[in-house]
Amino acid sequence: MTEVRILAPTGMLGAGFPPETVTRGLELGADVIAVDGGSTDSGPYYLGSGTAKTAAAAVTQDLRLLLKAAASARIPLIVGSCGTSGTDSGVDWVAGIAREIMAAEGLDLRIAVIYSEQHASDLDLRRIRPLPPAGPLDPATLADCTHIVGMMGHEPIVAALEGGADVVLAGRATDTAIAAAVPLMRGLPPGPAWHAAKIVECGGQCTTNPRAGGVLATIDEHGFTIEPLDPDNTCTPQSVAAHMLYETVNPYSMREPAGTIVVSEAAYSAVDHRRVRVEGSRFEPAEQHTIKLEGARVTGYETMSFTAIRDPHILGQIDTWAALLRKMIGEWVTRALGLGDGDYEFDLRLYGYDAILDGIEPDRSPPKEVGVMLLVRAADQATATAVAKVVNPLMLHLPTPDMDYLPSLAFATSPAETERGAAYEFVLNHAVDVDSPTALFRIHRLEATDA
Structure with missing residues (x-):
């Protein structure tokens, strides 16, 4: 494909969004709906206890709208870091809500779940290295963790989609992986795909009015264009470029499991009063694929x-x-x-x-x-x-x-x-070297009889 359009409705599943903005995104030709379901922003409790920060009613409200939108447009829906921290219980929790909605709404969608939780005994300490400011990992520390998750890149998500999934409910994932998966799967250049995914990770935060709903990113061979889903909202070069300052050590680069997004030569320009065009991003593949580990x-x-x-x-x-x-x-x-x-x-x-x-x-x-x-x-x-x-x-x-x-x-x-x-x-603030991007993750197709 020469273009892929990503609909990012909100920064986090359960945070809410105006329903009409999703309708607008479908009218603009969205090819995938991608939404983050978690974060470490609220501290270690949610990972440590394996419970969600968000209310079931709020997640249900958002997920009902998104499942119906995906079904009507026949496009995939991807949710990452389910249940806040991406534990297996968090994935099962969101999957249970999705199945209840599908039964109530009469939706026939194929769901794949991706589990990212790790067992301490399965991890090779020789392949784990600390990320600043952490020090070398003590085996006792690893054993003390109540939950450990690996942060997946786009590859397990792509594998689930290629396996026929209409809905992918993933465990812990990078915020960008859920949005980059479909453009990369369809052969678009990794520079624009990863950079666009970073910009849309928080929905409307890259706009001048983040409360007005999400955004649509159109990625092509040379770059990408961002526009708000609310016709009265705007993106400016400054509001879009500023999002590279968010949760990054370096505003010009960001590491993913497979490599590094580099935007030092990216140019941001206004297409009109509400859309922004970005070109010049690139992606540098890493010699060694790594998975970040989080544990509490x-x-x-x-x-x-x-x-x-x-x-x-x-x-x-x-x-x-x-x-x-x-x-x-x-x-x-x-x-x-x-x-x-x-x-x-x-x-x-x-x-x-x-x-x-x-x-x-x-x-x-x-x-x-x-x-x-x-x-x-x-x-x-x-x-x-x-x-x-x-x-x-x-x-x-x-x-x-x-x-x-x-x-x-x-x-x-x-x-x-x-x-x-x-x-x-x-x-745990460590990375583990892996031989395969999907090795630490388990992909399961949910059948109609699954609980």
Whole structure:
């Protein structure tokens, strides 16, 4: 084919989009619908626990519209990083929703699922190397992970499509792979295909009004053109070029499993008041195909308390008050529970003062009110909650050293302690060398009888 048109309706399945923008994309001749289903942006919990960030109702709403659109236009639908983190359970969760929708709407679509979850015992440590700033991988760290996923490129997706799939529900995948798959499968040059895929990965974020819906990318042998799906929205050379600044170490290049997108010589020009043309992108194949590994493990169990201060006297010396609270937490917990520093840890944040920037906050003027968050972490939930309960009186009545009365602060909830359950941390930021782009991934065709 001389052209392939990619319809990117939104930056993430479940985030929502105006239905009429998808209709518009079909009218413009879309050849594939590609949408990301996940991210690591919200931290390690979703990978560690194998649960989704998005609500089932929101995913169902988006997926119903996209499945019906794909069926009516007879074009493939590709969803990557299903269930937020791309675990096997996340893929099955989205597949279950898709099957319910298809049954309710009478849609006859062939679904392929691609599993990307890895077992620690199957990974060859000799072929795993760290990505900055990670260090060499300890086998114990690998074994501690509750879930490990490999980030696939376009190749497993292409294999599923060539196997006859109308709908591909993939585990963890690069954001770009889901959009680049069909153009690459149909023989278009990798430079424009990968660069266009990067620009459309977040739907309308490359437009001047990201809330208005997604975009359509038309890729050809020399470059690609981007236009918003909302007729009243616009793309400008600046809004399109700026997306290479998003989630990249270098705005002129980005590594994929198969190689590197290079846009240092790309030219962005306005076709008209709402469309942008891009030419000059190239793709440099890598000598060694690699798959990025992501893994998370439990670091403890957390309990949170949140109180609020409006007392102007305390707020006038909030640093002194916070330092006193930190000191007294250690003393009270040791006296009441017999715990030392190694038995628990806590984080104290002053929202409305310096909770975000901490020590580099430039404005230290007294605020009018401050929310105080205490987050306790311990090896078990009971200990974390016990520590928070010991601290409860301090967060309710702690005065500054010069006060001769006990102030009353305001807890946000009752009970004041909220158990957050297991806490996780990312511990894998590594790449594994592979002999085949599809070797780590399992592709299955869902039959009508599959649960």
